[in-house]
Amino acid sequence: MLRGNKKIYIYNIIHLLPPVLICLALSRYVARKRALLDTQNLLRAQITNFTFNLGFSGKFYHTGTEEEDEGDDLLLGSVDEFWWFPHMWSHMQPHLFHNESSLVEQMILNKKFALEHGIPTDMGYAVAPHHSGVYPVHVQLYEAWKKVWNIKITSTEEYPHLKPARYRRGFIHKNIMVLPRQTCGLFTHTIFYKEYPGGPKELDKSIQGGELFFTVVLNPMSIFMTHLSNYGNDRLGLYTFVNLANFVQSWTNLKLQTLPPVQLAHKYFELFPEQKDPLWQNPCDDKRHRDIWSKEKTCDRLPKFLVIGPQKTGTTALYLFLIMHPSIISNSPSPKTFEEVQFFNRNNYHRGIDWYMDFFPVPSNVSTDFLFEKSANYFHSEEAPKRAAFLIPKAKIITILIDPSDRAYSWYQHQRSHEDLAALKFSFYQVITAGPRAPSELRALQKRCLVPGWYATHIERWLTYFPTSQLLIIDGQQLRTDPATVMDEVQKFLGVSPHYNYSEALTFDSHKGFWCQLLEEGKTKCLGKSKGRKYPPMDSECRAFLSSYYRDHNVELSKLLHKLGQPLPSWLRQELQKVR
Numbered sequence: 001m002l003r004g005n006k007k008i009y010i011y012n013i014i015h016l017l018p019p020v021l022i023c024l025a026l027s028r029y030v031a032r033k034r035a036l037l038d039t040q041n042l043l044r045a046q047i048t049n050f051t052f053n054l055g056f057s058g059k060f061y062h063t064g065t066e067e068e069d070e071g072d073d074l075l076l077g078s079v080d081e082f083w084w085f086p087h088m089w090s091h092m093q094p095h096l097f098h099n100e101s102s103l104v105e106q107m108i109l110n111k112k113f114a115l116e117h118g119i120p121t122d123m124g125y126a127v128a129p130h131h132s133g134v135y136p137v138h139v140q141l142y143e144a145w146k147k148v149w150n151i152k153i154t155s156t157e158e159y160p161h162l163k164p165a166r167y168r169r170g171f172i173h174k175n176i177m178v179l180p181r182q183t184c185g186l187f188t189h190t191i192f193y194k195e196y197p198g199g200p201k202e203l204d205k206s207i208q209g210g211e212l213f214f215t216v217v218l219n220p221m222s223i224f225m226t227h228l229s230n231y232g233n234d235r236l237g238l239y240t241f242v243n244l245a246n247f248v249q250s251w252t253n254l255k256l257q258t259l260p261p262v263q264l265a266h267k268y269f270e271l272f273p274e275q276k277d278p279l280w281q282n283p284c285d286d287k288r289h290r291d292i293w294s295k296e297k298t299c300d301r302l303p304k305f306l307v308i309g310p311q312k313t314g315t316t317a318l319y320l321f322l323i324m325h326p327s328i329i330s331n332s333p334s335p336k337t338f339e340e341v342q343f344f345n346r347n348n349y350h351r352g353i354d355w356y357m358d359f360f361p362v363p364s365n366v367s368t369d370f371l372f373e374k375s376a377n378y379f380h381s382e383e384a385p386k387r388a389a390f391l392i393p394k395a396k397i398i399t400i401l402i403d404p405s406d407r408a409y410s411w412y413q414h415q416r417s418h419e420d421l422a423a424l425k426f427s428f429y430q431v432i433t434a435g436p437r438a439p440s441e442l443r444a445l446q447k448r449c450l451v452p453g454w455y456a457t458h459i460e461r462w463l464t465y466f467p468t469s470q471l472l473i474i475d476g477q478q479l480r481t482d483p484a485t486v487m488d489e490v491q492k493f494l495g496v497s498p499h500y501n502y503s504e505a506l507t508f509d510s511h512k513g514f515w516c517q518l519l520e521e522g523k524t525k526c527l528g529k530s531k532g533r534k535y536p537p538m539d540s541e542c543r544a545f546l547s548s549y550y551r552d553h554n555v556e557l558s559k560l561l562h563k564l565g566q567p568l569p570s571w572l573r574q575e576l577q578k579v580r
């Protein structure tokens, strides 16, 4: 309840225990040992175990005035009173270093400094100047941190963005836990009370029921970082945090406590397990992010469209036809998954965006070149739509649909030819009809076979993250029998130029039994043996079973297509007639 005089009464919050970790960066400023210890003691009366966490950049040791150098020594004379974390040796921004080895070298210098001065090196926490390299991720920093310091925790104000502050979250990358850091309003220039931006009243307001107060109240953990200059001069650090703790104590029933960084991070992700997985965004969509992202990296190596599958609907044929177009460029092949990158659906996503972008060339003309990738498992993936929407929100999405029964059968044949043991062991009928008591390998195979055919469910999921104008649904039957018309539709949908004449570039290869690329002298380039396989037709019992299995899904699909103003493919019309 908010009262006129900015007094706030908080009810119902009884057992919140927000630990507070306050960090400072030690550089060449006078180390106000006394001021720090005094503040620490005062805060300990309000916050259980309160301990300052001091950052050090060893290069600046003893490079100040006589008084400053004396301050450094005083502080180092009390190493045991505080916790410590490595900043960067020379306060450099890690994203400016492209080589992991040069980052490692710099970190080793800082570590040597710590060892020489008895500074503990095992806290597992580190902070990068200006958040550089933490988010957007500079993977070289993460690797160097692990190698030199065995870093397990860091923090940043930049994930997913600086503002709005209340949306800041944590994530885990390469086993390093990144905690959200809050903003305390004290910066290098806020040294004197009277000169506080907007006047000292602003600082008092923030402490007494304003922004700073709410930051502590609304975040179960608050990590603040400010500069040692705020503990010298007018001692704004002392003033701010002691008054803040007092105010929280007086007006709420919150109990504040501090934990060492590793414990704090474990607690954080116990409280917010859903935050463990990061959501990568385009670093160039936020100016602050672009500024702390390596200049050697470009945001142009991201796809403009995705072919999402599902598997066995003709996605490879579409891929082949697309790359015939002079302005359409695919990813380079992956050693493990061939033409498919499979980034958004599985664990490759955790390798980060540098890994993903390395699959794409730098386009020679950003506005006319169309980078794309097709990964047929994206279609039914729970994670892919959200992840794709965060990184490439403007991307267009192409899906192909054939009769889900045919798709399931083709998929089963594909598994058999890849010598999947369960597929070799069980007949198609056994796979599709397996009940809840069937062996687990059979149930697992059944799920993989049938679930991608729940078309409406999967398309709806994509449409929660992408507008309908960005989605193209291709009739796979038409792609098979009349690819040139489909490719005209695709070109129009993408807005790609120049117009490419697929009627001339494709030809039906009677030997293959499919449409193929026409090469010089009448030769053709067709897809390999694994596409357009020869296998016996599906028997009527299986077809009847699948027709009934997919009935409701197909009805839902017809409603969805109707809503989207799209025509129903002929197989769907036939299936719907069976329903009547």
Ligand SMILES: Nc1ncnc2c1ncn2[C@@H]1O[C@H](COP(=O)(O)OS(=O)(=O)O)[C@@H](OP(=O)(O)O)[C@H]1O
Binding pocket: 310, 311, 312, 313, 314, 315, 316, 317, 376, 410, 411, 413, 414, 479, 480, 514, 515, 516, 527, 530, 531, 532, 533
């Ligand atoms: N032009 C052309 N050439 C070859 N094959 C074609 C073509 N157009 C469509 N199809 C059908 O594509 C089916 C394979 O689908 P996918 O490429 O999506 O399969 S995969 O998911 O990438 O494994 C493949 O399925 P199967 O017939 O079961 O092999 C084909 O029916």
